[in-house]
Amino acid sequence: MIATPSRPPLVRFVALVEQRLGLHYEEGQWGELVTLLAERSASCGVDRYLEQLASQSSQAEWKALAERLTVGETYFLRHPTQLETLVDQVLPTFLRQTSTVRVLCAGCSTGEEPYSVALLARERGRVDSSRLRILGIDVNPRSIAHARRACYSPWSLRAVPSAMRQQWFQRTPEGFALQPQVRDQVIFEERNLLEEASAFWAPGSFHAILCRNVVLYFPQDVIRKIVARMAQALVPGGYLFMGPSETLRGISEDFELLRGGDAFYYRLKPPAPPTVSVPQAAPVATATPTATVAQRVATPAPMPPPPPAPDGLEGVLQLLEAERYTEAWALLESVPGNSSPKAQLLRAVLHLHAGRLSQAEQLGRQLVTASATEAPAYYLLGLCLEQSGDEAGARGRYAASVRAEPTFALAHLRAGSLARRAGDMVEARVALRMAVSLLPQEKPLHLSLFGGGFGRHGLMQVGLQELQACTEVP
Ligand SMILES: C[S@@+](CC[C@H](N)C(=O)[O-])C[C@H]1O[C@@H](n2cnc3c(N)ncnc32)[C@H](O)[C@@H]1O
Structure with missing residues (x-):
């Protein structure tokens, strides 16, 4: 004992x-x-x-x-508008001045983020990949080993459009293996952001640094130190991308805030050339994988502070939507009556996000027995199975979810995507059409619990793309 x-x-x-x-x-x-x-x-x-x-x-x-x-939650094409801004605007501008551009992903977890940069650069065609160097660092040795293997579960690829998945990944018994030419473009290093390493952070080392969803739970003085180090390591006018819930307000005066579409990011002051040339007064586009960057603005805008979450389960839901999982967990544990079915459902979803599949599954199995939570609980069980690589099992759970609640748009969407991937095109088309027609009325609770950061509009785009991919196959 x-x-x-x-x-x-x-x-x-x-x-x-x-x-x-x-x-x-x-x-x-x-x-x-x-x-x-x-x-x-x-x-x-x-x-x-x-x-x-x-x-x-x-x-x-x-x-x-x-x-x-460490919490390694990540997936391919996370916060896509930021990634598009990087590969469509930032990197091409530097490439006009220099032979190679260097990008650092600080806190890269299992590699999805740096590989997304490499993939998007190839897809969007504005950066010559042979001139792009990407380095991923993380303090977690197991994550770095996984990143080097570059083999992923369907869950990691949940935001990757099917055409992209087919082009760049190969299905293997272990999962989806990234094509070697993309894999070999990224180098990984085990490294602690807090450690002094003056050679690594030498001035002018990187043109852009992504440090997204990493410093969320660091104390202010630690964030200040890390950001100062990054500012020093960037070339003049270099860029820093942080997560949507992270801000430099009160942390650093070295950067100016820019906005592109729904993405915020920072540029080292003073804004000396090279600068990004963008239209001055274009409308702000909604973030979708296909939105053009020419529609976006890059004017300094006041940074909205992370919204204070209200007390109670509503607050937990808001934190969940903002991917602030540790805070969501802490709030959930402090809410009175936190053993209600809705609270248990939230707990199960948070377990899932933290990779605690068996705890999520255990709660899910209890919740399918209550009529109020039956449909979302089956959906959650489907996600657990998808995450463990059992797509056939997951389809069964999504079907049960739809039987329990026929208007559950997200369950139709996942069922349709998996049917398409399994080659059952008729079933896929029926499910995806249902999803697209039901999404405008999808319950806000379902979107908050399972929307994965995509709003109703983003999910609609996913549904339409999936549907199109079905019709393209003879
Ligand atoms: C939530 S993940 C974010 C992954 C990716 N940046 C993204 O946004 O999808 C946070 C990562 O930061 C890493 N991390 C936490 N503390 C760190 C430190 N002191 N040095 C380097 N990496 C750290 C964790 O190991 C984890 O992989």
Whole structure:
């Protein structure tokens, strides 16, 4: 039996984790750390373990902790408007001045983000790939190993249009393997953003840095240090892309804020040439994979602060939509009556996003027995199976979801996509047509729980593209 550590060593452990990995835990979130500390120190005792952690010779243990504590949620073509801005506007501008452009993905997780840059550059045709260098870094060694393997589950590819999937990925028994010419274009390194490494952050090292959904849970002073390092490593007028819930307000004066469509991003001040030339007063386009960048503006705009989430389950839903999962989890745990079926459904979805498939499945199986949650619970079980690579099983769950609630547009959409992928074109067309016709009335709760950051409009585009892909096949 492993003893639970007392408060003083726990406080020290929390401080060390924050100091070394940047991860900040409020006291209400210490549960995970209590278990981890007890487990990791079981063989040598808590005091000795903490001494070792604080010493210089604890590299291996920090790697193990990074694997356990970091959240690696990511997928191909996440926040697509930012990626399009990068490959359509930012990189071509630099390529007019220099022979190669260098992009850093800081906190790249399992590689979907840097590979998305490589793929989009090829797809959009405005960047010569032989002149594009992409580097992905992450503190989690297991994520970096996965990134180098470049083989992905259908879940990782959920936002990739089917034509792109067919062109650039090959189906293998292990999953979807990225074509070697794209895979080899990205280099990966295991690296902690908090570590001093002056050679790595040398001035002018990168033209653009993506550091998206990484510093969300870092304390302000740590973010300040990291952003200063990135500013130093960028070429003059270089670009920084952060996640939609991350802001430089109060963090750095080195950047100006730009806006392209629904995407915000930063450029190093002063805005010396090279600059991005874009129309001055074009309308803001809605983010879809096919929207043209010429429709977008790049004028400085005030950064909207992350919206304060209201209390209660509504607040949890808003945080979920904004992909602020740790905050969503913390709020959910503090909401009174958080064992209601709706709260359990939210908990299951958060488990799924954190990759805890068995917990998500367990809750899903309980929730299918209540009529109020039957349809979304079947849908959730379908997502779990998709994530574990069982597409046939997932189709069965989506069918059950539709039987329980025939107007559930998202269930029709997933069922249709999987049917198309399995070659059942008649079934696919029927399901996708249902999805497209039902999406305008889809319940807001379903969109918040399962929309994956796509709004109603984005999902409609996905449905229409899938439908088109069905009709293109003889
Ligand atoms: C939520 S993922 C974001 C992945 C990708 N940037 C995206 O937006 O899809 C956050 C990643 O940041 C990494 N990370 C967290 N702390 C880090 C640190 N101190 N140094 C480097 N990477 C870190 C995690 O391991 C995780 O893979």
